[in-house]
Amino acid sequence: MIAMSNLNERKKCILRAVTDDYIDTAEPVGSRTIASRYKLGISSATIRNEMADLEESGYLYQPHTSAGRIPSDKGYRYYVDVLLEKEPITAQENTKIAQLAKLKKEAIEKLIRRSTKILAELTEYISVAVIPKHHQAVFKHLQLVSLDPHNILAIIVIDPGIVENKIIFTPKSFSPNELEQISSHLNSKLRGIKIEAIGSNIIREIKDSSIKAQGLLECLLELLEDRFKDPEHEMLICDGVLHLFEQPEFQDLDKTKLLLEMIEQRQTLANILSDLASSSGVKVSIGGENTKPELKELSLVTATYYLNGQSMGTIGVLGPTRMAYGRAITLVDEIAGVLSELMDSF
Amino acid sequence: MIAMSNLNERKKCILRAVTDDYIDTAEPVGSRTIASRYKLGISSATIRNEMADLEESGYLYQPHTSAGRIPSDKGYRYYVDVLLEKEPITAQENTKIAQLAKLKKEAIEKLIRRSTKILAELTEYISVAVIPKHHQAVFKHLQLVSLDPHNILAIIVIDPGIVENKIIFTPKSFSPNELEQISSHLNSKLRGIKIEAIGSNIIREIKDSSIKAQGLLECLLELLEDRFKDPEHEMLICDGVLHLFEQPEFQDLDKTKLLLEMIEQRQTLANILSDLASSSGVKVSIGGENTKPELKELSLVTATYYLNGQSMGTIGVLGPTRMAYGRAITLVDEIAGVLSELMDSF
DNA sequence: TTTAGCACTCGCTTATGATGAGTGCTAATA
């Protein structure tokens, strides 16, 4: 996976120039443009020759004869691995990110939502994040609140700041006192137990106890299962989809529709991001490097965020392969870092 | 506002035929098409004459000479008010709606989300709903859960099934017992009080009491205010935005982008829907009848849903003026009804 | 090894003409 630096210095400069320019303009880049816009001290003819070489070795390609060059996936890869210099975060960006840090603590989900939103605003790409069902989720607290004689509101708190609630209908009515009893009983039985481990044995044990909570128990378990055992239920958060339409590569509605469908459908992206949650640092997948065909013309820049040192999920941006990788990488990295810090204090 | 039935029977038939056909095909409708596709027993020439009359009186227009006719807003209005016959709900639609009714009770917000989703699926238009800040919201229950020594999870239950939660950081740590005391004290003070009415006098009263809860109180009030006093915070729910792209009128990206921005921005739509919450029955706003310029080329079909007989919010669909009004009206009406029923049992 | 010069390629834009769906008007018809 180590990128070979088998390009001489001049070729590197040209590849960088072509890529920078193409990222900027979205137009195929010609030799004259390079010669005039970037002061490389060589003529367009020389650049032409070098570009022909770069095309031969697969870093560039022409959309058609007599057009300028465009970086290939391989070209972008080289650009990202070898040519890219770190872009510092601007003051403006920092203020925006500081908004995130300044926020009063929220439940984790909201925190991630905000991060995703800010990331989308800063990069102007689609920003995505996933909160994986994490196997170390631990039951923390159950609260039953009587809404009226036949409806009970159940609130379940899972260890790292996740709250779920559901209204449960019961034919039999429970007094506040009974509810108190039931919930404190369940709390004592379940507190600290991993959600995954809440199985039939514990349930039976609870059922066998003196507490009469017909129906209630089943509903509560259903709630837990819905949220935590169903592998489908990885939560994908997504923001800035509209930015798509600002990119010239998505003017073609028919292709874009497929992409939008994938986003709306959520599952595909959720899986991809979850798979990335184990790796560390910023990861960049460029175009065809993605295995999913829907992403063959897109790039994904992601980073993992952590809770108390444990990998918790993935956050990143999704954009055209012609992506401002420098900015994207810097910002994704930064946001993931800030997010991790914020969550560490839970 | 009573539509004048000042059209003879034949003109009505033709207007209906043109409208039906245009809704179906999205193509301007010519006299020959009407003559052959709808058995009206008159020749295309006669239809041509009648259509010229209908154009003169503003029910139809031609996008350009030598094109077929398209219903104007006035034409659609007449169609909806006079010509439209009720469309029954199909068995298939009923099954889908039944899914909604069959669902285990959820907190109100989720219930509305699901309704919106189903409405979007059935109509294939954008479906929107609003949960207005309702002034009769009543404080029901507060629960404080200690997450760790310095973080407390506050859960606030508002009367009709709304749950809010927030994590509060406290420099001082509270024991579970203290939390229990604080929350039961607050509960006894606040239960049954309208959120609106929770003002400085009650706060002072609580503060003066023996309970030491520095910082906590302020955070809790902030939470309440965020959600219920801020007029900006009407919640707009939206589904099926992708259906937009299936309609030929939204192939033009530049125009559509404006619409998408309005939807993403939420506020405009939320206001419009809130304003509609007071009226009863199904309401149809066609194209230029909408005051907001963003909606001049769209139609909105809405109905109010109720909680215990009290108007609670608005749900409806947003689509091109060339909308299948019959289906849309029937479905919006039905969904709003089912939703109201489901909430009545809270 | 670099570069100036030049013929060549090919996508993009604009102009032109053919096509056909649909109209309005007129005159014949029931």
Next chain:
DNA sequence: TATTAGCACTCATCATAAGCGAGTGCTAAA
């Protein structure tokens, strides 16, 4: 008098063709 057949006319749409220009590859000179 109301309807309809017939016909000239309009105009968006589509395909074809011409011209433009950005950009190339190759050759020969520096």
